[in-house]
Amino acid sequence: MRTITRIVLYAMPLLIAAACDTTEESYYPGPESDITISVEQKGAILLSADGTAQTIDVKATTYWDATIEESGNTFSVKQSVEKGDGTVTVEGQPNYNSGVKQGKLYLSARNINKRIEVDVMQAQLKFSMGKQDDITLPERGGSFMLEFESTVSWNFEVSRGDASWLTCNPGISGEGKWDRITVDVEVGPNYTPSERSVTLLLRPQNGDLIPYLGTLPDSFTVTQAAGTPPTGVRASVDSVKYHEGYLTVNYESVAPVQEVGVEVKVAGGETVDRYPAERVNGSYPLSGPVTVNVTGLDEGVRYMAVPYVTSMVSTVEGEQVEFTTDAEIVYRGVEIVSYDIRPTARQVFVTAELNSDVDVTEGGITIYNADGSHIVTYTKPINANVTSFEIESVDFMSPKTEYLIEIFVRTALNEAVTDRISFTTEGLVPDEGDNTPPDGPNAN
Numbered sequence: 001m002r003t004i005t006r007i008v009l010y011a012m013p014l015l016i017a018a019a020c021d022t023t024e025e026s027y028y029p030g031p032e033s034d035i036t037i038s039v040e041q042k043g044a045i046l047l048s049a050d051g052t053a054q055t056i057d058v059k060a061t062t063y064w065d066a067t068i069e070e071s072g073n074t075f076s077v078k079q080s081v082e083k084g085d086g087t088v089t090v091e092g093q094p095n096y097n098s099g100v101k102q103g104k105l106y107l108s109a110r111n112i113n114k115r116i117e118v119d120v121m122q123a124q125l126k127f128s129m130g131k132q133d134d135i136t137l138p139e140r141g142g143s144f145m146l147e148f149e150s151t152v153s154w155n156f157e158v159s160r161g162d163a164s165w166l167t168c169n170p171g172i173s174g175e176g177k178w179d180r181i182t183v184d185v186e187v188g189p190n191y192t193p194s195e196r197s198v199t200l201l202l203r204p205q206n207g208d209l210i211p212y213l214g215t216l217p218d219s220f221t222v223t224q225a226a227g228t229p230p231t232g233v234r235a236s237v238d239s240v241k242y243h244e245g246y247l248t249v250n251y252e253s254v255a256p257v258q259e260v261g262v263e264v265k266v267a268g269g270e271t272v273d274r275y276p277a278e279r280v281n282g283s284y285p286l287s288g289p290v291t292v293n294v295t296g297l298d299e300g301v302r303y304m305a306v307p308y309v310t311s312m313v314s315t316v317e318g319e320q321v322e323f324t325t326d327a328e329i330v331y332r333g334v335e336i337v338s339y340d341i342r343p344t345a346r347q348v349f350v351t352a353e354l355n356s357d358v359d360v361t362e363g364g365i366t367i368y369n370a371d372g373s374h375i376v377t378y379t380k381p382i383n384a385n386v387t388s389f390e391i392e393s394v395d396f397m398s399p400k401t402e403y404l405i406e407i408f409v410r411t412a413l414n415e416a417v418t419d420r421i422s423f424t425t426e427g428l429v430p431d432e433g434d435n436t437p438p439d440g441p442n443a444n
Helices: 002-020 207-212
Strands: 037-039 045-047 053-060 065-069 075-079 086-092 101-109 112-120 135-137 142-150 154-161 166-169 181-187 196-204 220-224 234-239 246-252 257-266 271-276 290-293 302-311 315-317 321-324 334-343 348-356 360-369 374-384 388-392 402-411 415-417 421-424
Touching: 037 101, 037 112, 045 053, 045 086, 065 075, 086 101, 086 112, 135 142, 142 154, 142 196, 181 220, 196 207, 246 257, 246 302, 257 290, 271 290, 334 402, 334 415, 334 421, 348 360, 348 402, 360 388, 374 388
Parallel strands: 045 112, 135 220
Antiparallel strands: 037 053, 053 086, 065 101, 075 086, 101 112, 142 181, 154 196, 166 181, 196 220, 234 246, 246 290, 257 271, 257 302, 302 315, 302 321, 334 348, 348 388, 360 374, 360 402, 402 415, 402 421
């Protein structure tokens, strides 16, 4: 009898838990034969080649899942609900391959698995360009437009010449579109004494698609007449302090500039090196000034700087300028030279004298009890190269009481901090509101 009672007691929590269960087993109570899942879709789901989506209705009496079986990442599936009636949306990526892409959509509910075929049809690829005649432009330049169709990524290949003198918008390559594509081409003046030309071919970026594109467009040539070499390129150089490591070149040019810089020589001797200036947004403007970073020179030596400007036509040198390198400056930061601590009955006023060769970012004081326990820290922003700063505490101290104080200043290079300095506040005066800083006590 005792055993039977124990079994009943153990079984009661299990019966209660089963009665409260809200899992898929109890969503629609009843025998497993009553669980159903159905769709009205007849046959395979057919998606168009440009990557469209299709939604189907699902009727179910329990929890269910929608999954895709495929090779690759062609399909994505989105399920609107986890249980009961809902929808499934299947989306396919664009299909530019040589055949139909296939997958299988599975709708699963406990003992039920429904399979629906999903196909993305093959795209009718477009890749064509009407007869493009050769293009001839005058020496002053001009513009023209290229039109073509391409549903795949494309680019204009250079079969002969150099295309750097063509400016193409939106570019010399791009993504495929179902609409007609246009590329605007601009050509600037030709400052060279020679005719220039480039031969282009429109081709798919993916060479594997070529067998499916039919006849490819023919090549065409863009030619620009020879120009007249410009004149009037001038250059000069101004020297600056060598510890900053720069020379400044002033120049003017009517032709596009390919390089600006200085050639540095030992005074009366051999060339040390040529130092080009940094480009501005990938190119040089038609006129300066520009700065040239000269490195590796000995300190305290006389040098000669010869500026040069290389344009599309020629290289022109300016007059040489003599300069002497300075000894390199080593920045050390800040130090506290002296300080003046002036306590009142309830406050303390501090002035610190500094020696700094860089900007001081902030200064401050930290106040401690006589036993060394921290009370408060005050900081004051400075952000300037100063020789002194002043700071004061708020009205909080006790009269005739000993305190410790640290004075500190900070720069981007270092921090200077005094030792903890002892001081004693003054006694109360008849007017307790009088906190005029006294002269002299605790001055160092």
